[in-house]
Amino acid sequence: MTARVQVFVQLKDGMLDPQGKTLEHALESLGYSGVDGVRVGKWITFDVEGEGREAIERQVGEMCERLLANTVIERYSFSLEEAGA
Amino acid sequence: MSGTPIGVVRFPGTNCDQDVFEAVAATDGARPVWLWHKETELQGVRGIVLAGGFSYGDYLRAGAIARFSPIMERVIAFARSGGPVLGICNGFQILTEAGLLPGALMRNDRLTFVCREQWLRVDGAATPFTARLPAGALVRFPIAHGEGNYVADEATLDRLEAEGRVVFRYVDERGQTTAAANPNGSARAIAGIASENGRVLGLMPHPDRAMSLLIGSDDGRGVFQGLLEAAA
Numbered sequence: 149m150t151a152r153v154q155v156f157v158q159l160k161d162g163m164l165d166p167q168g169k170t171l172e173h174a175l176e177s178l179g180y181s182g183v184d185g186v187r188v189g190k191w192i193t194f195d196v197e198g199e200g201r202e203a204i205e206r207q208v209g210e211m212c213e214r215l216l217a218n219t220v221i222e223r224y225s226f227s228l229e230e231a232g233a
Numbered sequence: 234m235s236g237t238p239i240g241v242v243r244f245p246g247t248n249c250d251q252d253v254f255e256a257v258a259a260t261d262g263a264r265p266v267w268l269w270h271k272e273t274e275l276q277g278v279r280g281i282v283l284a285g286g287f288s289y290g291d292y293l294r295a296g297a298i299a300r301f302s303p304i305m306e307r308v309i310a311f312a313r314s315g316g317p318v319l320g321i322c323n324g325f326q327i328l329t330e331a332g333l334l335p336g337a338l339m340r341n342d343r344l345t346f347v348c349r350e351q352w353l354r355v356d357g358a359a360t361p362f363t364a365r366l367p368a369g370a371l372v373r374f375p376i377a378h379g380e381g382n383y384v385a386d387e388a389t390l391d392r393l394e395a396e397g398r399v400v401f402r403y404v405d406e407r408g409q410t411t412a413a414a415n416p417n418g419s420a421r422a423i424a425g426i427a428s429e430n431g432r433v434l435g436l437m438p439h440p441d442r443a444m445s446l447l448i449g450s451d452d453g454r455g456v457f458q459g460l461l462e463a464a465a
Contacts, residue, residue, distance in 0.1 A: 159339075163384070164418065166340050190293075215301070218294055218330065220337040221384060 150197050150231040151204045157217045157224045158189035192216060195231050204228060236264035237465045240278035242308065242324075244270040244288035244299045249321065249441060253284040256441040260457040262465065270302040280317040280464030281308055283324025285377075285439060295338065295380050296326035305331060317361055317463035318433045319456070322378055325425070325435030334426055334435045335393070336385030342418025346379040350449060351416060351438055353424050354404045358397030360431040361463030365455035371408050372401075372452035374438035376416055381437040383419040383426075390420055401425035401436050432463060 159165050165187050172186040198204035208226050217224040239257045243250045250267075257265035266278050270288075275281070289298035299305060305327070312318045312333050320328040328334045341347060355363050355370045366372060385393070393399050401424040405414040410422040417437075425436025440453030 163339070164342055164382075166342055166344050170344060215297065216293070218297065218337055220329075220335075221339055 149200060149204070150195055151201070151228040152231040153194050153196055153204075153208055153226060153228045155192040155208070155212060155216055155224060155226040156189060157192065157212075157222050158187060159221060160223050163221055201228070236262050237280070237461055238266045238276070238278045239263050239460065239464060240266050240268040240275060240281040242268045242270065242281065242283050242304055244286070244302060246288045246290050247284050247286035247323070249285035249323075249439065252439075252441040253282050253321065256444050256453065256457050257282065259444055260454070260461050263457070263461045268304055270299070270304050273303045273307060275307050275311060280460050281311060281319070282460070283308070283318070283320040283327050284441070285322030285324060288323055288327065291380075294330070295323060296328075296330040299323075299327045300330040309333060312428070312433050315430060315432055317460055319362060319460050320433070320435040321439055321441060322381075322437055325437055326380065328433060328435040333433050334428060335389050336383055336426070338380050338437070339382040339384055340380050341378070341382050341416070346377070347381070347416045348377040349375070349416070351376045351424075352404050352406050352408070352414065353401045353438060354408050354410075355400065356397075356402050357400045357427070358431065360400055360427045360434060360459070362427075362434045362456050362459040363400055364459045364462060366452075366459075369408075371404065371406075372455070373443065373450045374440050374453060375442040375449075376438045378417070378437055381417040381419065383417075383423045383437075385420065390423075393423075393426055394421070396429070398427045398429070398431075399423055399425075400427050400434060401438065
């Protein structure tokens with residue numbers, strides 16, 4: 149099967165995110181009050197072929213652990229759907 | 234040219250390679266050797282330097298892509314077998330991504346790229362790199378980075394300190410760790426750390442830019458001399 153994969157990578161809770169903080173201030177200065185906890189993450193998409201859903205999930209998990217996320221500072225999640233389905 | 238061969242690794246986007254090459258060449262008894270990122274042999278070098286810059290454009294995370302280049306597989310094996318490896322700035326980021334040093338380097342806590350002269354205190358147990366720099370000594374190296382905020386979990390930080398592996402700390406001119414002297418928010422003012430066996434050193438400041446009094450400081454010479462002695 150070919151799966152369309154979406155990977156989300158975010159700084160772990162508690163990790164200072166200067167980029168998110170800056171956006172928060174910018175939103176505030178645009179007049180949006182009450183905005184809190186802005187965090188900036190990464191959204192990575194790709195298609196991948198594999199022998200069924202489970203095998204692909206295992207492989208994508210490995211990709212996240214080895215490269216796409218640095219688990220010292222980041223956490224990740226992903227979703228996949230059958231491409232063209 | 235004679236002398237102990239010291240490898241200087243170049244990735245696409247490395248930009249302190251020439252400075253490091255010159256710093257090695259200026260170290261009596263050392264001979265710099267270029268190592269291209271695609272190479273799979275270390276050409277008999279006895280020590281390795283990962284220079285600063287923006288390898289692979291800092292894509293994904295600083296150092297994340299460089300870590301999987303062909304030469305890094307050899308560098309990792311070299312370090313694991315006890316070979317001395319020095320990672321400066323982006324080189325430090327690559328060493329953490331490669332798992333040769335613990336923790337990670339995040340964006341500076343105050344939004345700015347910092348570029349300035351920085352006082353550092355030599356701390357921790359003696360490593361080959363600091364054999365010429367006694368504990369407590371103050372040195373001045375330039376810093377230039379946007380992602381130098383060192384983080385690790387509390388247990389790792391405690392362990393690094395207990396084992397004397399925090400080698401450089403950001404301090405003011407009197408040797409005190411203060412909030413103002415910490416340029417990027419690094420945990421416990423950590424500027425550089427060593428591996429368990431002391432033979433891998435990563436630091437954000439640039440000893441390669443502190444090789445001549447003519448440009449402000451020659452404190453960096455001690456680091457390269459130490460690398461040479463570890464490699465010889």
